[in-house]
Amino acid sequence: MKKESRPADEIALVRQLIAEGSYEQALALLRSQVAPAEDFSVQAKAARLVSKIPASALGKPVRVALLASSTLDQFSDLLKLWLAFEGFAAEIWIASFDTMHAQVLDKDSELYRFQPDVIWLFNTHRDVRIEVALGDTSGVGAAVAAAVAGRTSLWNALKANCSAAILDNNADIPVSDVLGNFAGQAAWSRRNLLRRFNLELAAAAPSGVTIVDFEHLSSEYGKRGWVDRRYWYHSKHAINFQAQGAVAFVGARTIGAMKGLAKKCVVLDLDNTLWGGVIGDDGIEGIRLGVGADGEAYVDIQLWARSLKERGIILAVCSKNEHDIAKDAFERHPDMQLKFDDIAVFRANWENKADNIRYIAETLNIGLDSLVFVDDNPVERNLVRQNLRMVAVPELPEDPAEYLSAIEAELYFETVSFSHEDTERSGFYRDNAARAAQMATFTDQGEYLTYLDQAAEAGDLDRVNLARMAQLVNKSNQFNLTTIRYTESELIHLAAETGSRVRYYRLTDRYGDNGLISVVVLKKIGQDVLEVDLWVMSCRVLARTMEEFIFNDIVEVARTLGCGVVLGRFRPTAKNKLVARLYERLGLTKVSESAEETVWQLALDSDLGARKTYVAAAHVKHGELADA
Amino acid sequence: MLKREEVVDRLNHIFRDIFDDDDICVTDNTAAADIEGWDSLAHITLILGVEREFRMKMTAAEVGSLKNVGQMIDLIVARG
Numbered sequence: 001m002k003k004e005s006r007p008a009d010e011i012a013l014v015r016q017l018i019a020e021g022s023y024e025q026a027l028a029l030l031r032s033q034v035a036p037a038e039d040f041s042v043q044a045k046a047a048r049l050v051s052k053i054p055a056s057a058l059g060k061p062v063r064v065a066l067l068a069s070s071t072l073d074q075f076s077d078l079l080k081l082w083l084a085f086e087g088f089a090a091e092i093w094i095a096s097f098d099t100m101h102a103q104v105l106d107k108d109s110e111l112y113r114f115q116p117d118v119i120w121l122f123n124t125h126r127d128v129r130i131e132v133a134l135g136d137t138s139g140v141g142a143a144v145a146a147a148v149a150g151r152t153s154l155w156n157a158l159k160a161n162c163s164a165a166i167l168d169n170n171a172d173i174p175v176s177d178v179l180g181n182f183a184g185q186a187a188w189s190r191r192n193l194l195r196r197f198n199l200e201l202a203a204a205a206p207s208g209v210t211i212v213d214f215e216h217l218s219s220e221y222g223k224r225g226w227v228d229r230r231y232w233y234h235s236k237h238a239i240n241f242q243a244q245g246a247v248a249f250v251g252a253r254t255i256g257a258m259k260g261l262a263k264k265c266v267v268l269d270l271d272n273t274l275w276g277g278v279i280g281d282d283g284i285e286g287i288r289l290g291v292g293a294d295g296e297a298y299v300d301i302q303l304w305a306r307s308l309k310e311r312g313i314i315l316a317v318c319s320k321n322e323h324d325i326a327k328d329a330f331e332r333h334p335d336m337q338l339k340f341d342d343i344a345v346f347r348a349n350w351e352n353k354a355d356n357i358r359y360i361a362e363t364l365n366i367g368l369d370s371l372v373f374v375d376d377n378p379v380e381r382n383l384v385r386q387n388l389r390m391v392a393v394p395e396l397p398e399d400p401a402e403y404l405s406a407i408e409a410e411l412y413f414e415t416v417s418f419s420h421e422d423t424e425r426s427g428f429y430r431d432n433a434a435r436a437a438q439m440a441t442f443t444d445q446g447e448y449l450t451y452l453d454q455a456a457e458a459g460d461l462d463r464v465n466l467a468r469m470a471q472l473v474n475k476s477n478q479f480n481l482t483t484i485r486y487t488e489s490e491l492i493h494l495a496a497e498t499g500s501r502v503r504y505y506r507l508t509d510r511y512g513d514n515g516l517i518s519v520v521v522l523k524k525i526g527q528d529v530l531e532v533d534l535w536v537m538s539c540r541v542l543a544r545t546m547e548e549f550i551f552n553d554i555v556e557v558a559r560t561l562g563c564g565v566v567l568g569r570f571r572p573t574a575k576n577k578l579v580a581r582l583y584e585r586l587g588l589t590k591v592s593e594s595a596e597e598t599v600w601q602l603a604l605d606s607d608l609g610a611r612k613t614y615v616a617a618a619h620v621k622h623g624e625l626a627d628a
Numbered sequence: 629m630l631k632r633e634e635v636v637d638r639l640n641h642i643f644r645d646i647f648d649d650d651d652i653c654v655t656d657n658t659a660a661a662d663i664e665g666w667d668s669l670a671h672i673t674l675i676l677g678v679e680r681e682f683r684m685k686m687t688a689a690e691v692g693s694l695k696n697v698g699q700m701i702d703l704i705v706a707r708g
Contacts, residue, residue, distance in 0.1 A: 233688040241672075
C-alpha cells in the first residue's frame with residue numbers, strides 16, 4: 001500500500017483536537033495515520049495521545065484482564081489504543097508476572113475481583129510444557145494431550161468462576177531447533193509437538209473460548225523477527241515490540257467481533273474493481289477478466305467475494321453504469337466468478353454512491369456501520385468517507401494484484417463463532433427479495449401473511465442453538481429493546497437460574513427456512529413479575545407478526561411460572577428507534593418514562609387474550625435447560 | 629561521526645515526546661530520577677525511540693546498563 005509520509009503537523013493537529021475536546025475527530029485522524037504494522041514508537045505515541053481522551057468519549061466500556069508469564073505493559077497500552085479505535089473505552093488489568101494459575105484457580109483472586117468482560121490468557125510457546133524423550137514417538141500422543149488438558153482445566157476454572165469471554169493464545173512455534181530440517185519430520189521434535197498441540201488445543205476449545213492464532217500471527221509477521229531476544233533477556237518481553245501492534249489489532253477486532261462490531265456486507269464497485277476496464281465503453285469482449293495478469297487478479301478478487309458470501313457476508317454492488325449492461329456482464333461473461341444471484345442488492349445507475357449505499361443499507365435493513373465499501377476510485381472513496389462516516393472504506397493500492405492483501409489486512413470480518421445460519425444468510429436475503437416481489441401482488445397485508453404460511457418453533461436454550469443465539473444477542477442493534485449483551489457462557493448461566501428463561505424462535509415459511517431469528521431473556525422478579533430482560537429479533541422478519549407470536553409465548557411462560565405481570569423496558573440507543581413503540585403496540589401500559597428508559601407492563605388478568613398473529617406454532621417446547 | 633550537540637538535540641525531541649514535556653533539556657548527567665515518568669517501562673519505550681531515531685541497535689546488556697544520558701550519548705556517538 002502506498003504510504004504517505006506522516007508530517008508532524010498531523011500529530012500536532014490531533015493534539016489540538018484533543019485539547020479542544022473534538023475527540024471523535026481526533027481519533028479518526030489518528031486512526032488514518034496509524035496502521036497496525038506501524039513502528040512501535042509511533043503507536044506508543046498514538047497510545048499516549050489517546051490516553052488523554054476521557055473514557056466517556058472513547059465509547060463502550062470494556063474490562064480486559066491480561067495474564068502472562070511475560071511482560072505486557074507496553075502491549076497493554078497498544079491494546080487500549082486499538083480498542084479505542086474499535087470504539088471501546090478499555091480498562092485493562094495485568095496480573096502480576098507469572099501468576100496465571102494462582103489467579104485463575106482461586107475464586108477470590110484479584111482477577112475475579114476486577115470483574116473482567118474479557119480474560120486473555122496471554123500464553124506463548126514458552127508456556128507449553130511437553131516432555132517427550134528424543135526419539136520417543138510412542139510417547140507423543142499422551143504428552144500433547146496432557147499439555148492440552150492443562151489449558152482446558154484453566155478454561156474450566158475460569159468458566160466456573162465467572163462469565164467473561166476467554167481468549168487464549170496457541171503456540172508461536174519458534175524458529176530455532178537443534179534438529180534443523182529434520183524437526184519437520186520427527187513426531188517428537190519440539191516443532192512437531194507444538195504443531196500437534198495447536199491442532200488439539202483448537203479442537204478442545206469449547207464455546208466461549210477463542211484461540212488467538214499466535215502461530216499464524218508469528219508467521220505472518222515473519223518468525224525471525226517475531227521475538228527480539230534482547231528484550232526477552234532484558235525484560236521478559238515475549239514478542240518483538242514491532243509486532244505487538246498487529247497482535248493488539250487482532251485482539252481488538254476479536255473483542256469487537258464478540259460485541260457485534262464485525263462487518264456484515266461488502267459493497268462492490270464494478271469497473272476496475274471486479275474486472276479491468278469499463279464495461280460501458282469496452283463491452284463484454286473488452287473488459288479484462290480471466291485473461292492476462294490483471295485479468296487473473298480480478299478473478300481472484302471475485303473468488304474472494306464469493307467465499308465471503310459463502311461464509312455469510314452479504315454482497316452488494318454499487319456502480320456507475322447502465323443497469324442492464326452491468327447485469328449482462330454477470331450473466332454472459334465466461335470468466336465471471338460471481339453470478340447475478342450472488343448479489344443481494346444490485347445498484348448500477350448514475351446517482352451518487354453515498355445515496356446508493358444508504359439505499360443498500362436500508363434495503364438490507366442493516367446499519368451503515370456494518371458495510372465495507374470497495375472501490376478503486378479514490379474520488380468515490382472520499383465521497384463516501386465524507387458523507388457516510390460509519391461506512392468502512394479501505395484504501396486500495398493502484399495494482400489490482402494487491403487489492404486483496406490491502407482489504408484483508410483490515411480484518412473487517414473477524415468472527416468468534418460459526419453457525420449454520422451463516423452459510424445460509426445470503427439465501428435468506430435473496431428469499432426476502434422474492435417475498436417482497438410477491439407482497440407487491442397482494443393488496444391486503446393479512447392476505448399476504450396468510451399466503452406466506454408461516455410456522456415458528458420456540459424453545460429454551462440448548463447446545464445446538466447456543467452459538468447462533470449468542471451471535472444474535474451480540475449483533476442485533478435495531479430490533480433490540482434493551483441492548484444488553486451476553487456472552488455464550490453468560491447465557492448458559494442465565495438459563496440455569498431458577499425463574500429465568502432464555503428462549504429462541506425459529507421461523508419457516510413458504511419460501512424456506514428463515515433460521516433462528518429471535519432470542520428473549522426472561523427473569524422472574526419477586527413472586528409475581530416476569531421481566532423481559534432482553535429481546536432481540538432479526539430485522540429480516542419484521543412486519544410478519546412474529547413479534548406478536550413471541551409476546552404470546554412470553555405470556556405463556558409468565559403463566560407457567562405463576563407470574564401475574566409481564567414487565568418490559570425500552571432503552572433508546574442511536575439504532576433501536578424501530579422498537580420504541582413495540583410494547584405499546586402489543587398492548588402494554590406505560591408505567592414510567594425517563595431519558596434512559598420507558599417501562600411497560602401487562603397485568604395478565606386484564607389481558608384481552610392472545611395477540612393476532614399469522615405465525616402458527618410449529619413446535620413449542622417449555623423445558624428446563626438440561627446440559628447446555 | 630555524529631556530533632554530541634546534534635545527538636543531544638535529537639534526544640531532546642525524543643524525551644519531550646515520550647515524557648510529554650516540552651521543557652525537557654537533557655544533559656550528560658540527566659538520569660531517570662531527574663525526569664518524571666522515567667521508570668523501567670518508559671525506559672524501554674525510550675530505548676526503542678532512540679534505536680529508531682539513530683537507526684542502531686543496542687545489545688541486551690546495554691539496554692539494562694545505561695545509567696544516564698551521557699552514557700547514552702557515548703553509545704550513540706560510538707555506533708554512529
